[in-house]
Amino acid sequence: MNTKNNVVLITGGSSGIGLAFAKKFLSEENKVIIVGRSVQKLAAVKMEFPKVIIEAADITDEKSIDMLAEKYNDVNILINNAGVHNECSFKNGIEDFPKLRNEIETNFIAPVMMAERFIPHLIGHERAAIINITSYFAISPKPSAPIYSATKAAMRSFTKSLRMQLMDTHIKVFDVAPPIIDTPLTAKISPNVKKMKPEELIEIVWKDLKNDKYDIYPGLSKLFYILSRVNPQYLERKVMAITLK
Numbered sequence: 665m666n667t668k669n670n671v672v673l674i675t676g677g678s679s680g681i682g683l684a685f686a687k688k689f690l691s692e693e694n695k696v697i698i699v700g701r702s703v704q705k706l707a708a709v710k711m712e713f714p715k716v717i718i719e720a721a722d723i724t725d726e727k728s729i730d731m732l733a734e735k736y737n738d739v740n741i742l743i744n745n746a747g748v749h750n751e752c753s754f755k756n757g758i759e760d761f762p763k764l765r766n767e768i769e770t771n772f773i774a775p776v777m778m779a780e781r782f783i784p785h786l787i788g789h790e791r792a793a794i795i796n797i798t799s800y801f802a803i804s805p806k807p808s809a810p811i812y813s814a815t816k817a818a819m820r821s822f823t824k825s826l827r828m829q830l831m832d833t834h835i836k837v838f839d840v841a842p843p844i845i846d847t848p849l850t851a852k853i854s855p856n857v858k859k860m861k862p863e864e865l866i867e868i869v870w871k872d873l874k875n876d877k878y879d880i881y882p883g884l885s886k887l888f889y890i891l892s893r894v895n896p897q898y899l900e901r902k903v904m905a906i907t908l909k
Protein backbone atom coordinates (compact mmCIF):
# COMPACT_ATOMS: atom_id res chain seq x y z
CA MET A 665 0.00 0.00 0.00
CA ASN A 666 1.25 3.44 -0.82
CA THR A 667 1.41 5.48 2.43
CA LYS A 668 1.73 8.96 0.90
CA ASN A 669 -0.72 11.39 -0.74
CA ASN A 670 -3.88 9.63 0.39
CA VAL A 671 -7.14 10.84 1.85
CA VAL A 672 -7.55 8.80 5.02
CA LEU A 673 -10.65 8.59 7.22
CA ILE A 674 -10.09 7.08 10.68
CA THR A 675 -13.01 6.25 12.95
CA GLY A 676 -11.95 6.70 16.57
CA GLY A 677 -9.04 8.87 15.47
CA SER A 678 -9.23 11.09 18.56
CA SER A 679 -7.60 8.62 20.95
CA GLY A 680 -5.22 5.67 21.35
CA ILE A 681 -4.47 3.57 18.26
CA GLY A 682 -6.58 5.73 15.92
CA LEU A 683 -4.75 8.87 17.03
CA ALA A 684 -1.36 7.19 16.54
CA PHE A 685 -2.46 6.23 13.01
CA ALA A 686 -3.60 9.83 12.38
CA LYS A 687 -0.25 11.26 13.51
CA LYS A 688 1.70 8.85 11.30
CA PHE A 689 -0.44 9.52 8.21
CA LEU A 690 -0.21 13.30 8.82
CA SER A 691 3.58 13.06 9.03
CA GLU A 692 3.66 11.41 5.57
CA GLU A 693 1.78 14.02 3.51
CA ASN A 694 -1.70 12.57 3.72
CA LYS A 695 -5.01 14.35 4.26
CA VAL A 696 -6.49 12.90 7.45
CA ILE A 697 -10.06 12.99 8.73
CA ILE A 698 -10.71 11.74 12.25
CA VAL A 699 -14.15 10.79 13.55
CA GLY A 700 -15.33 10.44 17.15
CA ARG A 701 -18.26 11.33 19.39
CA SER A 702 -16.57 13.72 21.82
CA VAL A 703 -16.12 17.22 20.38
CA GLN A 704 -13.68 18.04 23.19
CA LYS A 705 -11.38 15.14 22.32
CA LEU A 706 -11.48 16.06 18.60
CA ALA A 707 -10.80 19.73 19.36
CA ALA A 708 -7.80 18.82 21.51
CA VAL A 709 -6.28 16.86 18.60
CA LYS A 710 -7.01 19.76 16.22
CA MET A 711 -5.19 22.16 18.58
CA GLU A 712 -2.08 19.99 18.43
CA PHE A 713 -2.34 19.05 14.73
CA PRO A 714 -4.07 21.94 12.89
CA LYS A 715 -3.99 20.10 9.54
CA VAL A 716 -6.23 17.28 10.76
CA ILE A 717 -9.91 17.44 9.75
CA ILE A 718 -12.26 16.62 12.61
CA GLU A 719 -15.78 15.26 12.36
CA ALA A 720 -18.02 14.64 15.37
CA ALA A 721 -20.22 11.62 14.64
CA ASP A 722 -21.51 8.49 16.33
CA ILE A 723 -20.86 5.56 13.99
CA THR A 724 -23.66 3.52 15.56
CA ASP A 725 -26.07 5.98 13.96
CA GLU A 726 -26.78 5.02 10.33
CA LYS A 727 -27.51 8.63 9.34
CA SER A 728 -24.05 9.64 10.57
CA ILE A 729 -22.49 6.97 8.36
CA ASP A 730 -24.49 8.27 5.38
CA MET A 731 -23.27 11.79 6.16
CA LEU A 732 -19.62 10.66 6.37
CA ALA A 733 -19.80 8.76 3.08
CA GLU A 734 -21.46 11.68 1.31
CA LYS A 735 -19.20 14.40 2.74
CA TYR A 736 -15.90 12.55 2.37
CA ASN A 737 -16.39 10.87 -0.99
CA ASP A 738 -12.73 11.54 -1.91
CA VAL A 739 -11.46 9.15 0.79
CA ASN A 740 -9.25 6.36 -0.59
CA ILE A 741 -8.21 4.76 2.72
CA LEU A 742 -10.85 3.86 5.30
CA ILE A 743 -9.66 2.79 8.75
CA ASN A 744 -12.36 1.07 10.80
CA ASN A 745 -10.78 1.58 14.20
CA ALA A 746 -13.40 2.93 16.67
CA GLY A 747 -14.24 0.31 19.26
CA VAL A 748 -15.42 -0.26 22.79
CA HIS A 749 -14.61 -3.04 25.24
CA ASN A 750 -16.77 -4.40 28.07
CA GLU A 751 -16.23 -7.20 30.53
CA CYS A 752 -19.29 -9.13 31.68
CA SER A 753 -20.22 -12.40 33.35
CA PHE A 754 -23.06 -14.57 32.07
CA LYS A 755 -22.68 -16.60 35.28
CA ASN A 756 -23.31 -13.60 37.54
CA GLY A 757 -25.94 -12.08 35.25
CA ILE A 758 -25.89 -9.25 32.74
CA GLU A 759 -27.01 -5.98 34.31
CA ASP A 760 -26.77 -3.73 31.30
CA PHE A 761 -27.70 -5.47 28.05
CA PRO A 762 -28.01 -2.21 26.04
CA LYS A 763 -24.30 -1.65 26.73
CA LEU A 764 -23.49 -5.01 25.13
CA ARG A 765 -25.77 -4.23 22.19
CA ASN A 766 -23.87 -0.97 21.72
CA GLU A 767 -20.60 -2.93 21.79
CA ILE A 768 -21.87 -5.15 18.94
CA GLU A 769 -23.08 -2.11 16.99
CA THR A 770 -19.83 -0.14 17.46
CA ASN A 771 -17.37 -2.99 16.88
CA PHE A 772 -19.17 -4.94 14.16
CA ILE A 773 -22.32 -3.43 12.60
CA ALA A 774 -20.82 0.07 12.18
CA PRO A 775 -17.59 -0.99 10.41
CA VAL A 776 -19.59 -3.29 8.13
CA MET A 777 -21.86 -0.37 7.23
CA MET A 778 -18.89 1.97 6.78
CA ALA A 779 -17.39 -0.51 4.31
CA GLU A 780 -20.69 -0.85 2.48
CA ARG A 781 -21.19 2.93 2.16
CA PHE A 782 -17.56 3.74 1.21
CA ILE A 783 -16.88 0.91 -1.27
CA PRO A 784 -18.75 2.68 -4.13
CA HIS A 785 -16.26 5.61 -3.74
CA LEU A 786 -13.20 3.44 -3.10
CA ILE A 787 -13.85 1.35 -6.16
CA GLY A 788 -13.32 4.41 -8.38
CA HIS A 789 -9.79 5.00 -7.05
CA GLU A 790 -6.68 3.54 -8.62
CA ARG A 791 -5.38 2.75 -5.16
CA ALA A 792 -7.62 2.21 -2.18
CA ALA A 793 -7.65 0.32 1.10
CA ILE A 794 -9.87 -0.71 3.97
CA ILE A 795 -7.96 -1.32 7.20
CA ASN A 796 -9.97 -3.08 9.90
CA ILE A 797 -8.64 -3.07 13.46
CA THR A 798 -9.53 -6.34 15.12
CA SER A 799 -7.61 -7.81 18.11
CA TYR A 800 -5.63 -10.84 19.17
CA PHE A 801 -8.82 -11.81 21.01
CA ALA A 802 -10.29 -12.42 17.54
CA ILE A 803 -7.86 -15.33 17.31
CA SER A 804 -8.55 -16.78 20.77
CA PRO A 805 -11.32 -15.24 22.90
CA LYS A 806 -10.92 -13.46 26.21
CA PRO A 807 -13.52 -15.23 28.37
CA SER A 808 -14.14 -12.18 30.58
CA ALA A 809 -15.01 -10.10 27.49
CA PRO A 810 -17.18 -12.51 25.47
CA ILE A 811 -19.05 -9.94 23.39
CA TYR A 812 -15.91 -7.97 22.60
CA SER A 813 -14.11 -11.14 21.52
CA ALA A 814 -17.10 -12.27 19.42
CA THR A 815 -17.30 -8.90 17.62
CA LYS A 816 -13.59 -9.03 16.84
CA ALA A 817 -13.82 -12.63 15.56
CA ALA A 818 -16.77 -11.56 13.40
CA MET A 819 -14.73 -8.65 12.03
CA ARG A 820 -11.83 -10.98 11.29
CA SER A 821 -14.09 -13.30 9.31
CA PHE A 822 -15.84 -10.40 7.55
CA THR A 823 -12.47 -8.90 6.61
CA LYS A 824 -11.36 -12.16 4.97
CA SER A 825 -14.59 -12.45 2.94
CA LEU A 826 -14.42 -8.80 1.92
CA ARG A 827 -10.81 -9.23 0.78
CA MET A 828 -11.84 -12.18 -1.40
CA GLN A 829 -14.87 -10.36 -2.83
CA LEU A 830 -12.74 -7.33 -3.72
CA MET A 831 -9.78 -9.29 -5.06
CA ASP A 832 -10.34 -8.15 -8.64
CA THR A 833 -10.62 -4.46 -7.67
CA HIS A 834 -7.99 -1.88 -6.59
CA ILE A 835 -9.23 -2.07 -2.97
CA LYS A 836 -6.78 -3.78 -0.60
CA VAL A 837 -8.30 -5.13 2.60
CA PHE A 838 -6.15 -5.39 5.74
CA ASP A 839 -6.75 -6.97 9.15
CA VAL A 840 -4.65 -5.45 11.95
CA ALA A 841 -4.88 -7.58 15.12
CA PRO A 842 -3.08 -5.72 17.93
CA PRO A 843 -2.04 -7.26 21.25
CA ILE A 844 -2.61 -5.22 24.42
CA ILE A 845 -1.86 -1.53 23.77
CA ASP A 846 -1.48 1.32 26.24
CA THR A 847 -4.62 3.40 25.51
CA PRO A 848 -7.62 4.70 27.48
CA LEU A 849 -9.47 1.50 26.47
CA THR A 850 -7.08 -0.66 28.53
CA ALA A 851 -6.39 1.82 31.37
CA LYS A 852 -9.06 0.40 33.63
CA ILE A 853 -9.28 -3.21 32.50
CA SER A 854 -5.61 -4.21 32.67
CA PRO A 855 -3.77 -1.68 34.87
CA ASN A 856 -0.83 -3.95 35.77
CA VAL A 857 -0.15 -5.66 32.45
CA LYS A 858 2.80 -4.76 30.21
CA LYS A 859 1.42 -2.90 27.20
CA MET A 860 2.82 -1.83 23.85
CA LYS A 861 2.78 1.93 23.11
CA PRO A 862 0.39 2.91 20.26
CA GLU A 863 3.27 4.59 18.38
CA GLU A 864 5.32 1.38 18.61
CA LEU A 865 2.35 -0.57 17.23
CA ILE A 866 1.99 1.81 14.30
CA GLU A 867 5.68 1.50 13.36
CA ILE A 868 5.26 -2.30 13.07
CA VAL A 869 1.95 -2.01 11.21
CA TRP A 870 3.38 0.60 8.85
CA LYS A 871 6.02 -1.76 7.47
CA ASP A 872 3.42 -4.47 6.87
CA LEU A 873 1.01 -2.05 5.19
CA LYS A 874 3.78 -0.89 2.86
CA ASN A 875 4.58 -4.52 1.99
CA ASP A 876 0.91 -5.37 1.36
CA LYS A 877 0.89 -7.91 4.15
CA TYR A 878 -2.84 -8.26 4.57
CA ASP A 879 -3.03 -10.04 7.95
CA ILE A 880 -0.97 -8.07 10.44
CA TYR A 881 -0.05 -9.64 13.81
CA PRO A 882 2.15 -7.22 15.77
CA GLY A 883 4.19 -8.34 18.79
CA LEU A 884 2.50 -10.96 20.96
CA SER A 885 -0.31 -11.37 18.40
CA LYS A 886 2.08 -13.35 16.20
CA LEU A 887 2.61 -15.88 19.02
CA PHE A 888 -1.18 -16.01 19.52
CA TYR A 889 -1.63 -16.76 15.83
CA ILE A 890 1.04 -19.49 15.74
CA LEU A 891 -0.26 -21.15 18.92
CA SER A 892 -3.82 -21.03 17.57
CA ARG A 893 -2.62 -23.16 14.64
CA VAL A 894 -0.33 -25.60 16.45
CA ASN A 895 -1.91 -25.93 19.92
CA PRO A 896 -5.21 -24.05 20.26
CA GLN A 897 -6.16 -25.81 23.54
CA TYR A 898 -2.93 -24.65 25.18
CA LEU A 899 -3.57 -21.07 24.01
CA GLU A 900 -7.15 -21.14 25.32
CA ARG A 901 -6.02 -22.44 28.73
CA LYS A 902 -3.31 -19.75 28.93
CA VAL A 903 -5.66 -16.90 27.97
CA MET A 904 -8.27 -18.18 30.45
CA ALA A 905 -5.72 -18.43 33.28
CA ILE A 906 -4.43 -14.91 32.68
CA THR A 907 -7.70 -13.07 31.97
CA LEU A 908 -10.06 -14.78 34.44
CA LYS A 909 -7.70 -14.25 37.42
Ligand SMILES: NC(=O)c1ccc[n+]([C@@H]2O[C@H](COP(=O)([O-])OP(=O)(O)OC[C@H]3O[C@@H](n4cnc5c(N)ncnc54)[C@H](OP(=O)(O)O)[C@@H]3O)[C@@H](O)[C@H]2O)c1
Pocket residue numbers: 675676677678679680681682699700701702703705721722723724745746747748749770797798799800841842843844845846847848849850
Ligand atom coordinates in the same frame (compact mmCIF):
# COMPACT_ATOMS: atom_id res chain seq x y z
N1 LIG B 1 -6.01 -0.98 23.31
C1 LIG B 1 -5.85 -2.27 23.06
O1 LIG B 1 -5.21 -3.03 23.82
C2 LIG B 1 -6.45 -2.88 21.81
C3 LIG B 1 -6.03 -4.16 21.44
C4 LIG B 1 -6.58 -4.74 20.30
C5 LIG B 1 -7.50 -4.04 19.56
N2 LIG B 1 -7.89 -2.80 19.93
C6 LIG B 1 -8.88 -2.12 19.10
O2 LIG B 1 -8.33 -0.92 18.60
C7 LIG B 1 -9.36 0.03 18.40
C8 LIG B 1 -8.99 1.33 19.09
O3 LIG B 1 -8.87 1.08 20.48
P1 LIG B 1 -8.09 2.05 21.48
O4 LIG B 1 -7.46 1.16 22.47
O5 LIG B 1 -7.29 3.01 20.72
O6 LIG B 1 -9.35 2.74 22.19
P2 LIG B 1 -9.59 4.23 22.74
O7 LIG B 1 -8.31 4.90 23.07
O8 LIG B 1 -10.64 4.07 23.79
O9 LIG B 1 -10.22 4.98 21.47
C9 LIG B 1 -11.47 4.60 20.95
C10 LIG B 1 -11.86 5.65 19.91
O10 LIG B 1 -13.11 5.25 19.33
C11 LIG B 1 -14.01 6.36 19.40
N3 LIG B 1 -15.39 5.82 19.45
C12 LIG B 1 -15.89 4.91 20.31
N4 LIG B 1 -17.19 4.69 20.07
C13 LIG B 1 -17.50 5.46 18.99
C14 LIG B 1 -18.69 5.67 18.25
N5 LIG B 1 -19.85 5.04 18.55
N6 LIG B 1 -18.66 6.54 17.22
C15 LIG B 1 -17.52 7.19 16.88
N7 LIG B 1 -16.36 7.02 17.53
C16 LIG B 1 -16.35 6.18 18.58
C17 LIG B 1 -13.59 7.11 20.65
O11 LIG B 1 -13.97 8.48 20.65
P3 LIG B 1 -15.32 8.96 21.42
O12 LIG B 1 -15.38 8.23 22.73
O13 LIG B 1 -15.17 10.43 21.54
O14 LIG B 1 -16.42 8.58 20.50
C18 LIG B 1 -12.06 7.02 20.50
O15 LIG B 1 -11.60 7.99 19.59
C19 LIG B 1 -10.64 -0.61 18.93
O16 LIG B 1 -11.35 -1.19 17.86
C20 LIG B 1 -10.12 -1.68 19.85
O17 LIG B 1 -11.03 -2.75 20.00
C21 LIG B 1 -7.38 -2.19 21.05
